[in-house]
Amino acid sequence: xxxxxxxxKSFLDNHGKSSGAAAWILSTDHKRIGILYLCSxxxxxxxxxxxxxxxxxxxxxxGKTIMEAKTYxxxxxxxxxxxxxxxxxxxxxxxxxxxxxxxxxxxxxVAFPRLNLLSWWLYIxxxxxxxxxxxxxxxxxxxxxxxxxPYSIRTGTNVSLAVFAAFVLGFSxxxxxxxxxxxxxxMRAPGMTWFRMPLFPWSLYATGWVQIVATPVLAITLLLxxxxxxxxxxxxxxxxGGDPILFEHLFWIYSHPAVYIMxxxxxxxxxxxxxxxxxxGIFGYKAIVLSSLSIAGVGYLVWGHHMFTSGMSDTSRxxxxxxxxxxxxxxxxxxxxxxxxxxxxxxxxxxxxxYVMAFIFLFSIGGxxxxxxxxxxxxxxxxxxxxxxxxxxxxxxxxxxIAFFGALHFxxxxxxxxxxxxxxxxxxxxxxxxGLNTLYFPMLVLGWQGMPRRYYDxxxxxxxxxxxxxxxxxxxxxALIIMFTNLIRSLFKGEKAAGNPWDxxxxxxxxxxxPPHENFEEGPVITHGPYQRT
Amino acid sequence: MMNTIxxxxxxxxxxxxxxxxxxxxxxxxxxALMLFFVFRYSRKRHPEPVEVEGNLTLxxxxxxxxxxxxxxxxxxxxxxxxxMRTPPGDAMTVKAVARMWSWVFEYExxxxxxxxxxxxxxxxxLAITSEDVLHGLFIPxxxxxxxxxxxxxxxxxxxxxxxxxxxxxxxxxxxxxxxAMITKTxxxxxxxxxxxxxxxxxxxxxxxxxxxxxxxxxxGCHSTDGSKKIGPTLKGIWGRKEAVVTNGTxxxxxxxxxxxxxxxxxxxxxxxxxxxxxxxxxxxxxxxQEIGALVDYLKKLK
Ligand code: HEM
Ligand SMILES: [Cu+2]
Ligand SMILES: [Cu+2]
Numbered sequence: 069x070x071x072x073x074x075x076x077k078s079f080l081d082n083h084g085k086s087s088g089a090a091a092w093i094l095s096t097d098h099k100r101i102g103i104l105y106l107c108s109x110x111x112x113x114x115x116x117x118x119x120x121x122x123x124x125x126x127x128x129x130x131g132k133t134i135m136e137a138k139t140y141x142x143x144x145x146x147x148x149x150x151x152x153x154x155x156x157x158x159x160x161x162x163x164x165x166x167x168x169x170x171x172x173x174x175x176x177x178v179a180f181p182r183l184n185l186l187s188w189w190l191y192i193x194x195x196x197x198x199x200x201x202x203x204x205x206x207x208x209x210x211x212x213x214x215x216x217x218p219y220s221i222r223t224g225t226n227v228s229l230a231v232f233a234a235f236v237l238g239f240s241x242x243x244x245x246x247x248x249x250x251x252x253x254x255m256r257a258p259g260m261t262w263f264r265m266p267l268f269p270w271s272l273y274a275t276g277w278v279q280i281v282a283t284p285v286l287a288i289t290l291l292l293x294x295x296x297x298x299x300x301x302x303x304x305x306x307x308x309g310g311d312p313i314l315f316e317h318l319f320w321i322y323s324h325p326a327v328y329i330m331x332x333x334x335x336x337x338x339x340x341x342x343x344x345x346x347x348x349g350i351f352g353y354k355a356i357v358l359s360s361l362s363i364a365g366v367g368y369l370v371w372g373h374h375m376f377t378s379g380m381s382d383t384s385r386x387x388x389x390x391x392x393x394x395x396x397x398x399x400x401x402x403x404x405x406x407x408x409x410x411x412x413x414x415x416x417x418x419x420x421x422x423y424v425m426a427f428i429f430l431f432s433i434g435g436x437x438x439x440x441x442x443x444x445x446x447x448x449x450x451x452x453x454x455x456x457x458x459x460x461x462x463x464x465x466x467x468x469x470i471a472f473f474g475a476l477h478f479x480x481x482x483x484x485x486x487x488x489x490x491x492x493x494x495x496x497x498x499x500x501x502x503g504l505n506t507l508y509f510p511m512l513v514l515g516w517q518g519m520p521r522r523y524y525d526x527x528x529x530x531x532x533x534x535x536x537x538x539x540x541x542x543x544x545x546x547a548l549i550i551m552f553t554n555l556i557r558s559l560f561k562g563e564k565a566a567g568n569p570w571d572x573x574x575x576x577x578x579x580x581x582x583p584p585h586e587n588f589e590e591g592p593v594i595t596h597g598p599y600q601r602t
Numbered sequence: 603m604m605n606t607i608x609x610x611x612x613x614x615x616x617x618x619x620x621x622x623x624x625x626x627x628x629x630x631x632x633x634a635l636m637l638f639f640v641f642r643y644s645r646k647r648h649p650e651p652v653e654v655e656g657n658l659t660l661x662x663x664x665x666x667x668x669x670x671x672x673x674x675x676x677x678x679x680x681x682x683x684x685x686m687r688t689p690p691g692d693a694m695t696v697k698a699v700a701r702m703w704s705w706v707f708e709y710e711x712x713x714x715x716x717x718x719x720x721x722x723x724x725x726x727x728l729a730i731t732s733e734d735v736l737h738g739l740f741i742p743x744x745x746x747x748x749x750x751x752x753x754x755x756x757x758x759x760x761x762x763x764x765x766x767x768x769x770x771x772x773x774x775x776x777x778x779x780x781x782a783m784i785t786k787t788x789x790x791x792x793x794x795x796x797x798x799x800x801x802x803x804x805x806x807x808x809x810x811x812x813x814x815x816x817x818x819x820x821x822g823c824h825s826t827d828g829s830k831k832i833g834p835t836l837k838g839i840w841g842r843k844e845a846v847v848t849n850g851t852x853x854x855x856x857x858x859x860x861x862x863x864x865x866x867x868x869x870x871x872x873x874x875x876x877x878x879x880x881x882x883x884x885x886x887x888x889x890x891q892e893i894g895a896l897v898d899y900l901k902k903l904k
Contacts, residue, residue: 137778138878212775218752219735219777306753312736313751346643352656377738377747377773379756382687386680393672397665400628404664407632410639412652417640425640429633436625439672443679445617445686449745452738452773516618518742520773523781527769 076584078485093188096181099583101188102167103483106476108192109155109163110552116150117548119143124507124541127534130526140524141210142225146202148213149230153237154195156468157326160333162191162244164475165272167483169248171576171583172266174257174592179250187243194237201229212522214323217304217315221296228297235290238283241329245279248272257575259594263357266574266598267350270357271336274364278325278332282368286322289315316378320371328367330464332360334431334471335402338424341478342406344572345421346413349599352405359398366395376447385444392442399435403428418570419493423474426501430466434459437512454523455515461508470500473551480555481565485582488558492550499547506540574598607743607768608760613682614745621675686746689759693725700730700737700750702882703779703832704822705770713802716816718770718787720762721795727759738773741787749774762789778880779823779832811899814892823881826903833881834874840901846872862897 079099083091092104123143126133135143170178178184202208205226211219220227252273256265292303293315302308304315335356343350350356372380372388406428415421437459440446450456481487510533515521519530526534568577575592576583605611642648696718697708707718718741720726730739732750739758740747748758762768772783790798815821815836823832834844842857852875855861864871866888869881888896 136878137781141775141778141780210777216736216775219775222735223777306751311753313754346651347645348651348653349655351654352661355656355661378749379751379754382683386683389679389683390676393676394669396672397668400668401661401665403632407636407639408654408660410636410643412648412654413639413643414645414648414651415640415643416645425636428636429629432629432632436629439621439625439675440618443617443621443675445614445679445682445745446621447679448683448686448747449614449618449742451747452740518740518769518771520738520740520771520781522775525781527784 075580076586076589078580078582079585080485080582082585094185096177096185097585098166098170098177098181098184099483101184102163102165104188105158105166105191106163108188108195109158112150112154112195116147116155117545119147119150121541121545123147124538126524127526128538129534130528130531132525137524138210141522142202142208144522145209145212145230149198149209149234151464152213152326153234154191154198156330156464157237157241158191158244159330159468160337160472160475161248161272161275161329162187163472164337164479165244165248165268165333168479168576169269169272170251170255171579171587172574173252173255173260173269174575174588174594175251175255176587178247179254180247183243184247187240187247190236190240190243194233194235194240197236198230198233201226201233205229214319215290215293215315216319217293217296217310217312218306220293221305228294231290231293235287235294238287238290241279242283245276245283247276249276249280252276257592257594261594263354264594264597267339267353267356267360268333268336271332271339271360274360275329275332278329278364278367282322282325282329285318286326289318289322292318313375313378313380316375317371320374321368324371324374325367327463328363330468331399332363334427334468335360337471337475337478338406338427339402340574341420341424341474342409343599344478344570345416345418345424346410347416347571347601348409348413349597350405351408351411353597353599356402356405359401362398363395366391366398370395373442373447376444377451389442389444389447393439396435396439396442403432403435419490419497420474420478420570422494422497423470423477426497427467427470427474430462430470430501430504434463434467437462450515452520453515454511454519454521457521458508458511458515461511462504466504466508470504473497473500476555478570479576480558481569482576482581482583484559484562485565485580486558486562487565487569488554488562492554496547496551496554499543499550503540503543503545503547507537507544508540510534510537510540573601607764608745608762610686610760611743611745613685617675617678617682620678624671624675686758689727689757690725693727693759694720695727695729696720698728698730698739698750699733700739700772700776700783701733701819701822702735702777703772703783704819705739705772705783705785706817706819709799709802711799711802713799714813714816716821717785719795719798720787720789721792722762722765722789723792725759725761727757730756730758735776736774737776737783738771740771740773741768742771743768744787747773762787765789765791778878782832783822810895814888814896815899818884818887833877836900836903838904840903845875847875848872859897862900863893866893866896 079097086094092100126135126140206224209225209227209230211227252269295301296303302310304310304312339350339356370392372384373392376385477493514530514533519526565581567580605615699706707715730748730750732752737750739750744760746758746760748756766789768787770785770787772780825831825835826837828835828837839857843854845854866884869883870879873879
């Protein structure tokens with residue numbers, strides 16, 4: 069840099085026309101929107117974690133411990149709704165996709181910056197409507213996050229408003245997907261061919277399509293439910309000539325693909341972190357791309373595996389089981405690719421990499437227990453039990469949640485220009501790993517022993533493992549507190565971070581930390597693959 | 603270590619062991635390799651990375667072998683499932699009716715019970731339905747389960763091979779009493795079962811009241827033996843002094859015929875202190891005659 073050169077102001081210092089809070093909630097800068105999402109999601113996440121902890125305290129002993137059945141039922145509904153619709157579905161794409169992806173493909177912003185801001189506004193409105201639904205009408209909904217009919221039609225609680233919240237959130241998700249798909253098609257830097265694109269944008273691309281194609285089904289389903297509740301139209305309640313199994317189909321036609329909206333971006337994050345800390349390219353780049361796309365494709369066809377005991381015909385049951393096993397293969401392939409990428413690398417075990425290691429183990433347990441769910445005869449036994457609760461927490465928390473926090477530790481210096489204490493970060497991730505296993509492994513065993521899920525109370529034989537699980541929830545809570553204290557403290561007191569603190573190769577590491585408002589002073593021109601070291 | 607409690611349990615358990623065995627092997631393999639690489643190729647021991655872009659043979663192998671493994675898993679699950687879905691022709695059919703929050707089992711001769719009583723060694727087919735919302739009939743010991751869907755009859759079957767009493771849970775969330783919707787499967791010796799089965803018809807008016815309590819699902823929430831369930835016990839209810847809340851104010855009443863009738867028809871008018879106001883009103887569900895029989899029965903239930 070020549071003398072007298074003035075580096076452009078970072079996006080954090082560039083308020084645009086507004087100031088204060090308005091500089092955030094009215095900004096169309098993808099980086100500010102990413103941070104806006106990050107903060108709002110973590111707020112909702114904390115609320116849902118506290119509810120989870122309270123549920124675990126209730127379950128430490130049989131009978132009433134701290135709350136009534138009614139409260140417990142509202143708690144698991146609200147916990148599930150927040151975690152699914154306000155944390156894990158927007159999750160990695162809305163926070164890190166927004167912030168990092170445009171930079172990674174060498175763009176100034178997403179294709180539709182104002183639509184991007186609208187997505188956040190829809191998100192926060194949906195979130196607030198959901199909160200409102202807890203305190204108005206007949207009180208907090210008590211249906212579970214799946215809203216199964218006809219219970220969801222007959223209960224006096226405030227289901228309609230809660231469902232409307234999910235409806236609004238669905239639109240936020242569709243718009244984000246649309247925006248990302250367009251951005252990736254149209255805004256890649258010159259020379260960035262499809263196969264020179266990093267794997268994180270690839271995963272967001274596959275996710276975007278799922279969001280666009282699947283989410284409208286959810287919107288329609290929820291509207292039908294609201295119609296039936298408000299006007300007595302009989303879609304789902306047999307008392308009015310409806311069909312409750314139809315609701316299950318419609319619900320899972322969205323909600324199974326939604327599982328891939330949750331996990332694909334997490335896989336993208338892992339595929340970014342591995343090459344940086346192994347200091348070499350990812351093993352089988354194209355195989356990883358291909359597996360993302362095939363997961364996104366075949367993933368539409370397996371929804372029926374949530375319905376193996378529903379009364380659906382036996383023929384559809386075995387077809388869905390077969391397809392489910394087929395979609396398991398590409399996920400397995402990815403795990404093999406990540407592990408092989410370490411072979412002959414030069415591995416630096418820094419905090420983000422520790423999250424990768426935790427992810428590979430926990431996600432593997434989530435995926436492998438999925439095989440027991442997918443096989444027909446074993447599914448019959450574990451359907452609707454704590455085995456399922458254990459399984460999906462391993463996938464969603466042990467998989468996506470861990471990848472989310474891995475991404476946070478990986479891109480934190482880039483986003484905020486500060487470094488956190490690596491020592492404390494290591495303690496937090498180790499504790500989180502122990503806590504998650506203590507919290508969720510007992511659930512797998514409980515489920516196999518026959519304890520049903522959504523259970524306020526249980527028979528005495530289930531007590532010992534429930535006690536262990538509750539202790540696990542305290543370890544997780546401690547880990548989260550340590551992690552967030554470390555990060556929040558570093559926002560103000562952390563050492564200044566360099567532009568490329570981890571020695572990464574993708575484009576976000578070529579700009580300063582935090583990045584300037586326009587991302588690049590001079591648009592980059594791409595001449596080689598994303599993980600190649602020159 | 604074959605599970606012999608029921609034929610279905612044996613098949614589910616062997617599929618479980620097969621899948622879990624392979625899964626544990628895969629988990630150990632992946633974790634061990636990861637840890638080994640992290641150790642062997644740490645930056646200290648291996649400062650200069652060697653670029654390995656990929657290996658087509660390896661990719662094909664680790665796509666093909668898992669594909670074969672998962673197809674095998676599918677097959678194991680599928681055969682067990684076919685067995686579980688094909689009740690033998692000579693199976694005894696019992697109708698299982700779910701409602702919030704109790705089960706009633708109806709036998710071919712008209713006998714009804716809130717406990718599923720079955721003879722040992724005889725295939726039993728359950729024809730399951732629901733009167734209100736979704737429920738799920740689950741007997742963990744036998745590894746069988748099927749949802750109870752209103753407006754539809756679903757099925758499952760099993761043969762129990764050991765006498766005893768086994769838990770029967772509801773596994774489809776159905777509201778406030780979901781976790782209390784528990785009963786038992788009683789596997790009886792053939793002669794005990796026959797005795798119970800035959801005795802049913804023989805009983806006269808005496809037990810009419812009990813029969814209604816069972817059929818209408820009352821004993822899902824009210825015990826007849828003094829134990830506390832979701833609602834107050836019916837044992838010794840006649841003449842009992844009870845603190846109730848009426849329109850938000852507390853008062854004391856003595857249970858008499860008028861109070862009993864009102865509590866059946868408008869249960870939420872007076873709520874016994876300490877209990878939730880969740881009992882469904884029986885207006886239209888009970889005839890005059892049935893109410894009379896119930897009151898007679900409750901008078902004598904000491
Ligand atoms: C400290 C962390 C957490 C604790 C202690 C916790 C605990 C629980 C408990 C006790 C239940 C209720 C089980 C039942 O009664 O059937 C539950 C359900 C659930 N949890 Fe969590 N959880 C935590 C984190 C998460 C995360 C991170 C996610 C997703 C990202 C998540 C998603 C869900 C969902 C979807 C349900 C199902 C709700 C329903 O049945 O409708 N949880 N959790
Ligand atoms: Cu699914
Ligand atoms: Cu239930």
